[in-house]
Amino acid sequence: MSITLSNISRRYGASRAVDGLSATIPTGCFFTVLGPSGCGKSTLLRMIAGLEPLDEGSIALQGRMVAGPGLHLPPEARGVGVVFQSYALWPHMDVLGNVAFPIEAAGASRAAARAKAARHLQSVDLEGFAERRPADLSGGQRQRVALARCLAAQARIVLMDEPLANLDPHLRAAMEEEMTAFHARAGATTLFITHDQREAMALSDLVAVMRAGRFEQIASPQELHDSPANAFVAGFIGRGVVLDAEVTATASGRATLRLSNDLHIEARAGNAKLGPAQVLLRPGDLRLDPSGVSGRVLACAYRGDHWEAHVQADRLAKPLILKVPQRALPRETLRLAVSGGWVLAQD
Amino acid sequence: MKLQTRPALPKCSVADKPMSDDLRAAPARWLGLRRFAGEPLLLAIVALAAVALFVVPLGAVGRLALFSTGGGVDAFWAAISSRSVQRALWNSLESAALAAALAVLLGGGLGLLIGLTDLRGRVALSFAILMLLMIPPHVTAIAWMQMLGPSSVLLHALGAAPPPGTTNPLYSREGVIALLALQQVPIVYLTLRAALRAFPRDLAEAARVNGAGPWLLMRRVILPVMGPAFLAGYALAFVSALGNFGVPALLGIPGRYVTLPVLMWQRLASSGPSVLADLAVLATLIATVALVAVWAQMRLSRTWSVALIGPAQQPLRLGLGRARPFVEAGLWALLALLVLSPMLAMLATALVPTYGVPLGPDTVTLRHFHEVIFTQAVTARAFANSAGLALAAGVGVAGLALAIGALLRGPLGTGMRGVTMLAEIAYAVPGLVISIAFIIAFIKPLPGLGISLYGTHAIILGAYLSAFLAVGLKPVGVAFAALDPALQEAARVSGAGFWRRLRRIDMPLIAPAAASGAVLVMLTAWNEVTLSSILWTRGTETLGTVIFNYENGGYSTLASAMSIISVLATLALMLLLHRLGRNLPPGLIPWRG
Numbered sequence: 001m002s003i004t005l006s007n008i009s010r011r012y013g014a015s016r017a018v019d020g021l022s023a024t025i026p027t028g029c030f031f032t033v034l035g036p037s038g039c040g041k042s043t044l045l046r047m048i049a050g051l052e053p054l055d056e057g058s059i060a061l062q063g064r065m066v067a068g069p070g071l072h073l074p075p076e077a078r079g080v081g082v083v084f085q086s087y088a089l090w091p092h093m094d095v096l097g098n099v100a101f102p103i104e105a106a107g108a109s110r111a112a113a114r115a116k117a118a119r120h121l122q123s124v125d126l127e128g129f130a131e132r133r134p135a136d137l138s139g140g141q142r143q144r145v146a147l148a149r150c151l152a153a154q155a156r157i158v159l160m161d162e163p164l165a166n167l168d169p170h171l172r173a174a175m176e177e178e179m180t181a182f183h184a185r186a187g188a189t190t191l192f193i194t195h196d197q198r199e200a201m202a203l204s205d206l207v208a209v210m211r212a213g214r215f216e217q218i219a220s221p222q223e224l225h226d227s228p229a230n231a232f233v234a235g236f237i238g239r240g241v242v243l244d245a246e247v248t249a250t251a252s253g254r255a256t257l258r259l260s261n262d263l264h265i266e267a268r269a270g271n272a273k274l275g276p277a278q279v280l281l282r283p284g285d286l287r288l289d290p291s292g293v294s295g296r297v298l299a300c301a302y303r304g305d306h307w308e309a310h311v312q313a314d315r316l317a318k319p320l321i322l323k324v325p326q327r328a329l330p331r332e333t334l335r336l337a338v339s340g341g342w343v344l345a346q347d
Numbered sequence: 348m349k350l351q352t353r354p355a356l357p358k359c360s361v362a363d364k365p366m367s368d369d370l371r372a373a374p375a376r377w378l379g380l381r382r383f384a385g386e387p388l389l390l391a392i393v394a395l396a397a398v399a400l401f402v403v404p405l406g407a408v409g410r411l412a413l414f415s416t417g418g419g420v421d422a423f424w425a426a427i428s429s430r431s432v433q434r435a436l437w438n439s440l441e442s443a444a445l446a447a448a449l450a451v452l453l454g455g456g457l458g459l460l461i462g463l464t465d466l467r468g469r470v471a472l473s474f475a476i477l478m479l480l481m482i483p484p485h486v487t488a489i490a491w492m493q494m495l496g497p498s499s500v501l502l503h504a505l506g507a508a509p510p511p512g513t514t515n516p517l518y519s520r521e522g523v524i525a526l527l528a529l530q531q532v533p534i535v536y537l538t539l540r541a542a543l544r545a546f547p548r549d550l551a552e553a554a555r556v557n558g559a560g561p562w563l564l565m566r567r568v569i570l571p572v573m574g575p576a577f578l579a580g581y582a583l584a585f586v587s588a589l590g591n592f593g594v595p596a597l598l599g600i601p602g603r604y605v606t607l608p609v610l611m612w613q614r615l616a617s618s619g620p621s622v623l624a625d626l627a628v629l630a631t632l633i634a635t636v637a638l639v640a641v642w643a644q645m646r647l648s649r650t651w652s653v654a655l656i657g658p659a660q661q662p663l664r665l666g667l668g669r670a671r672p673f674v675e676a677g678l679w680a681l682l683a684l685l686v687l688s689p690m691l692a693m694l695a696t697a698l699v700p701t702y703g704v705p706l707g708p709d710t711v712t713l714r715h716f717h718e719v720i721f722t723q724a725v726t727a728r729a730f731a732n733s734a735g736l737a738l739a740a741g742v743g744v745a746g747l748a749l750a751i752g753a754l755l756r757g758p759l760g761t762g763m764r765g766v767t768m769l770a771e772i773a774y775a776v777p778g779l780v781i782s783i784a785f786i787i788a789f790i791k792p793l794p795g796l797g798i799s800l801y802g803t804h805a806i807i808l809g810a811y812l813s814a815f816l817a818v819g820l821k822p823v824g825v826a827f828a829a830l831d832p833a834l835q836e837a838a839r840v841s842g843a844g845f846w847r848r849l850r851r852i853d854m855p856l857i858a859p860a861a862a863s864g865a866v867l868v869m870l871t872a873w874n875e876v877t878l879s880s881i882l883w884t885r886g887t888e889t890l891g892t893v894i895f896n897y898e899n900g901g902y903s904t905l906a907s908a909m910s911i912i913s914v915l916a917t918l919a920l921m922l923l924l925h926r927l928g929r930n931l932p933p934g935l936i937p938w939r940g
Contacts, residue, residue, distance in 0.1 A: 051836050075839035082840045088833035092855040101851070102841035153841055 001062035001156040001189055002027045003048060008057030008067075009213075010043050017043040019213030020056070025191065025206075027062075030183050032192045034200040035210035036236070041193045044210070045159045048191065049082050050075035061157060076105070081155030081188070083163045087146040089134035095145050096121060096130035102153035120151040123185070139167050143175055147182050158188045164199060176202055197237055201225070209233050227268070227342055231278060234344065239308070240282040241318050247277045247343065255343050261315035263293060267341030278344040283308065286322035289337035295320065297328045311336065385845030390759050393750050393766060400813040401769040404784035408634075411627035411787055426628045435610040438599075439589055439633065442520070442606060446527035447584035453528070454535030454584075455577055457678075461536075462543035463569070465664040466675055473540070473938035474921070475682045480533035481917050482690075483874035484593030485895050486910040488526055490689035492517055492597070493696045493907065498703045501692055511703070518602035523595050527588045529685060534587055535580035537937050542576030543662060551663045561665055575648040582644030586637045590777025592877040593891075597898060607633050608779045608877070615783075615881055623787055630783045634776040641775050690914065697907035715908035726893055726909060733890035736804060737872040740811035741865035744819035747812070749861050751820060752827040753853050756835070767820060774817035778877030785810045785882060802884040810878045815871050819864035822931075826860030827853075859930045866924045870917060 003025040010018040017040040025031045033041045046052035048059060050066065050073060058068030061080070066073040089098050100117035104110055121127050124144040134142055143163060150158050163179075164172050180203060183190050194200055200207045201221040208218045209232075217229040228234040231242045245257040248264070255272040257279055258264050267279055295313035302308075309328045312319040313336070322336060413419055426432050457476060461469055482490075494501055496515045502508035509516070516522060546569070554568045595606040605613070611629050614622050667674055695706045697715055704710050719726040755763045773781060789800040789809070800806040834856070838848045876891030883892045890913050897906035928936035 049836075049840055051839065075836070076842045076844055078840070079842070080840060082837065084833040084837060086831055086833050088831060088837035090834055090837070090852060090856075101838070101843070104851075105838075105842040105844075105847060149837075149841065 003157060003189060003191065004060040004063070005044075005048075006058045006060070008044075008047060008059060009055045010040070010047060010052060011055050016040075016213045018047065021214055022057075023208065023215060023218060025189060027189055028187055030180075030190045030192065030203060030205045032194060032200040032204035032207045033210050034194055034197055034207050034236075037195055039210045040213040041195075041210050042161055045082075045161050045191060045193050048157075049080055049159055050078045079153075079155055080157040080159055081150035081153045083143075083146045083150060083158065083160040085162045085165055087134075087142045087163075087166075089142055089145055089149075091134055094131050094133055095126065095137070098134065098145055099148045099152050102149060117148075117152050120148045121145075123151060124148045124182075140171050140175060143167065144178070147178075150188075151186060156188050158186065158190045160190065160192045162193055162195070164194070164196075172199070179203055201237075209236060211236075225282075227270070228280065228344070230344055231280075234280045234342075238282060239321050240280050240285075241320055242278050242280050242344065243317060245277055245279045245343075247272050247274050250274065257341075257343065260317060261293065261313060263338065265338045265341055267343050269343035270345055272343045273346060275346070277346050280342045280344060281320060281338060282342075283321050283323045285340040286320055286336055286338055288322075288324065288334060290335055292335045292337035294333050294335050297330055297332045297334060299330060300324070300328045302327075309334065386754065386757055386759055389750055389845075389849075390754055390762065393747065393754060394762070396747060396812075397766045397769060400809060400816070401766075401773055404781070404788040404809075404813065405769075405773070407788040408627045408630050408780065408784045411624055412631040415624055415627075422624070422628045423632070426625070426632065431605075431610060432607075432629065435605050435607045436632070438520075438595075438604055439606040439608070440636070442524050442527055442595065442604075443585045443588040445524045446531055446588040447581050449524070449528035450531035450535050450584045450588075451577060451581050454532040454580065455539055457532070458536045458539030458543065459565075459569075459573075460674070460678070462540050463663050463665050464667050464671075464674075466667065466671065466678070468675070470938055472678060472682070473536075474925070475679075475686055476536050477533050477921070477938045478686045479529055481870060481874065481921060482686075482914055483876060483891060484526070484530055484591055485597055485876050485891060485898070486593075486693075486874075486914060487530060487689065488517075488594050488597040489894070489898050489903070489906055489910055490693040491526055493903070494689045494692035498696075498705075499692060501688060503705065514601075517598050519598075520602065520604045522598045522602060523604055523606075526594045526598065527591055530591065530594065531584035531588055533937075534583050535577075538580035538583060539573065539576050542573055542579075546572060546663070548663050575652040578644055578648050578651065582640055586640050586775055589633065589637055589640070590779065590877065592777075592779060592880060593895070596880075596895070608777055611779055611783065612880060623783070623790075626783050627787060630780040634780045637776050638772065690911075693907045694911055696903055697911050699904065702901075702903045715904045716912070719905055719909050719912070723905075725888055726905075728886070729888045729890050729893040729909075730912075732804065732887060733873055736808055736811060736889065737869040739808055740815060740872040741819075741869035743808070743812050744816050744868045745823070745861040745865035747816060748819045748823040748864055749854065749857060752823045752857065753849055755824075756827065756832070767817075767824075770816040770820055773813045774815070778814055778875065779881065781810050781814045782878045782881040785813070801882075802887065804887050807879050807882045807887060807889065810882060811868075811872045811875075814878060815868045818871055819861070819868045822860040822864040822867070823857060826857050826931075830856060859927060863924055863927050863931060863936060866920055866927065870920050870924075873913070873920070874917060 005021055005023050007020050007022050008018055009016060009020050019040070021044065033044060035041045043052055047054055047067070053072050054067050058071075059066055061078065065071060066078050090101070093101070096114050096117055099121055100110070100113035103113035103116050108116065118127065118130065121130060124147055126141060126144055126148065129137065129141065134145065137145065146163070164175055167175055176199065179192075192200075192203060204221055206218060207221055207224055209216045209224065211232055217224060217233050219227075219229075224233065225238050228237060234240060234242055243259060245259050245265075247255050248258050249256040250269065250272050253268060255267055255269040255277075256264060257267060257277065259279075265279070293313050295311035298310040298312055298319055300307055300309045306323045306325070307327050309322055309324045310319040311322060311334055320336070324334070328334060412422065460466065461472055466472070479487075492515055493499065495517055497509045497511045497513055499508055517526070550568060550572070551564060554564045559567065590608060592608045592612065595604065595609045596612065599605055599609055607629060611626055615626060696702065698711050698713070699706050700710060700712050700714065721727075751763050751766055754760065755767070785806055786801065789806055792799045800809070834852060835848060838852045843851065873890065876889070876895050879887075879889040879892050880895065883889055890909065894906050894909045894913070897903075897909065924936055925939070928939045931939075
């Protein structure tokens with residue numbers, strides 16, 4: 001089912017947690033909302049689930065209005081599944097009872113619901129744990145029970161509120177794969193909330209970057225990384241530095257710019273126009289070059305398969321970030337060249 | 348901000364086909380009458396109960412005192428200028444203020460000692476201290492009268508008994524204050540222990556690391572931070588002592604030290620319901636004093652309190668070193684003197700054939716126990732009445748508390764906060780005010796039904812529900828607050844309606860707390876005398892009133908025998924509560940954790 005958000009707002013006193021937000025999330029999509037804490041992403045999820053009322057705007061699920069002026073369909077009538085950050089497994093019921101509850105709430109007897117729920121427990125490989133209490137499970141197992149409960153609800157829309165945040169780092173990678181498999185199997189439209197850009201990049205069809213109650217950009221992960229809409233997205237996703245520059249020539253999809261040290265560079269662009277602009281230089285846009293400009297190393301850190309150096313070139317406002325094959329010492333001088341970049345949209 | 352919505356990946360651009368069979372519930376269902384069968388229905392029930400239990404009775408007192416003919420400012424002025432009212436009001440204020448001060452010294456000291464050091468057997472010590480509160484005031488008064496009177500077995504053994512015929516030393520201002528103080532010790536103790544539980548351990552450790560010894564730590568860190576807790580303990584003890592009826596009635600009347608609740612009881616007992624307007628004025632007076640005390644405490648503690656940063660941690664355990672066994676022995680000896688020896692003195696009285704006969708192998712008899720259990724109709728009735736009323740009050744309060752807790756969380760929570768405030772007020776005002784309120788409100792036949800509740804069990808039960816709702820509301824409120832709201836929300840998104848969520852999610856999760864609240868209410872109702880001393884009639888006698896009347900009428904042996912049985916029942920209930928407490932978060936059962 002698709003989710004249509006039309007100009008929705010939610011206020012807490014004077015502050016706006018969600019501020020006039022509009023978007024359409026297509027059926028079957030794995031849609032991630034990525035943003036720093038306090039940006040309103042959890043409020044957005046709760047509004048779609050019906051746990052939070054709207055102050056303005058409307059929400060439609062598959063074209064059916066569920067919230068709007070004078071209308072607030074309660075969560076129990078919306079048919080969406082939610083995986084909570086704490087998983088919200090009922091501690092007084094066993095695992096099977098937890099999974100069976102949505103079936104019971106739909107009108108089945110307790111015994112019939114348990115019989116039907118067994119199938120869903122099987123699909124998350126937990127059939128041997130039916131009689132256990134949630135407290136006796138590991139974090140990953142609890143996560144899978146919560147997913148099975150969503151399956152049992154037969155929800156065509158699944159909302160996930162940072163479901164991996166409470167897991168040990170080494171478990172997360174495994175659970176990410178399970179998430180992808182779960183999404184493929186259930187085929188439900190999935191709205192996934194996270195503050196972890198790595199998670200968002202790994203899982204999503206589409207990512208919405210959220211700040212202060214608004215979406216800054218909605219795009220596929222690669223597009224978000226390569227062609228961010230503005231300086232906030234550029235700074236939030238990936239590594240890199242945004243510099244002030246002057247566009248001196250444009251061609252379709254490309255632009256020539258002059259940096260503050262009078263270096264001329266070629267960069268990709270949406271539709272750049274002549275005049276002042278900002279350009280994003282990712283580590284991949286920079287390389288060591290004996291004939292390039294010189295810069296002084298400020299710091300160098302090991303990033304797994306490469307070293308990352310912060311280099312201050314003369315007459316540039318900020319240090320550049322680039323990959324180097326071996327450790328560079330502070331105050332060492334490197335020579336580097338710019339081989340690309342992305343021109344941010346001008347006002 | 349311009350959105351860049353790109354053509355999505357193929358998987359996401361699947362054309363949206365209408366899937367109406369997925370829609371589990373049609374909106375129409377939520378727009379019809381069904382909408383009012385959930386939370387609004389329960390809210391209506393709770394609101395109705397609140398009106399009957401709080402608004403009608405308390406409103407009736409206020410109306411009679413302030414707006415009836417003969418009420419208003421003139422009536423207050425007349426009451427205040429009466430010599431007997433002046434003296435009773437002064438005695439009430441004096442005894443409550445001094446008793447609360449003594450209780451803060453003893454209860455505060457015990458709280459710091461047990462809460463901060465590595466003493467062993469803390470739960471048992473707390474349990475013993477709580478006995479001071481759980482044994483009702485009239486029973487405590489009887490027991491101490493037996494222990495310190497001319498025929499005291501204990502004093503005879505020590506050779507220090509007053510000569511026969513002398514007045515009991517407890518029949519005095521000092522006696523009333525001492526026993527009132529003893530009853531309030533656990534209240535201060537509990538307040539302090541709760542505050543110490545919330546005291547972050549690293550505050551104390553930081554002081555130690557910075558070179559403070561135990562005494563400097565106590566003086567400069569712990570005591571200042573505990574200031575509001577001492578203040579709260581004092582205010583609670585003051586209000587509780589102010590409303591006490593059993594102690595001043597049994598000790599103060601013979602000692603010519605009449606407090607306001609006793610004066611009100613005397614007037615009603617001697618003149619009957621014709622003095623209700625007069626009593627409404629006195630009730631308003633003493634209720635105002637109690638509420639002002641609570642209000643002042645809240646104001647003061649807000650200005651005093653320092654916000655504690657950081658979560659509660661493992662409590663501090665200062666090592667007592669080699670002094671520990673001696674401190675422990677001293678504490679147990681003190682508690683034996685304060686709790687056990689009066690009970691033994693009362694048991695001795697219950698076992699002798701007539702009051703004054705010394706207890707010995709040839710005089711010991713179980714006659715009085717036989718009499719109160721099997722022979723006397725009135726005592727058997729009192730046991731049955733009190734047990735039934737306590738059970739009904741416990742179940743009723745637990746049910747109401749559960750409903751209020753569930754509604755507090757929802758969209759109708761604002762109205763519910765009003766109900767909890769009314770319950771707190773009814774708990775804070777002296778019990779006699781509540782019972783007078785119920786007489787005034789319900790002595791006339793109910794409109795439409797033509798029957799009066801006065802003289803029935805229902806009026807006593809109503810007063811119990813009104814006065815003790817706050818007792819049961821507290822553990823349920825704590826349990827609801829500790830519940831992850833996502834558990835409830837997960838049930839909502841799973842499609843469960845209000846009643847199903849209440850039955851399948853809230854009730855099982857809150858049940859342990861509700862049950863312990865119910866047992867606390869049962870304990871309170873089983874032991875009370877203040878409310879029923881005015882509301883009882885022939886046929887609705889309670890345990891408290893019968894013990895009180897026997898003692899007042901000079902049947903000390905029978906009163907002692909009944910008291911012993913009632914204390915044993917109290918102990919049994921406390922042990923039940925102790926067992927229930929195993930599955931509860933710490934702090935819900937007063938002596939645990």
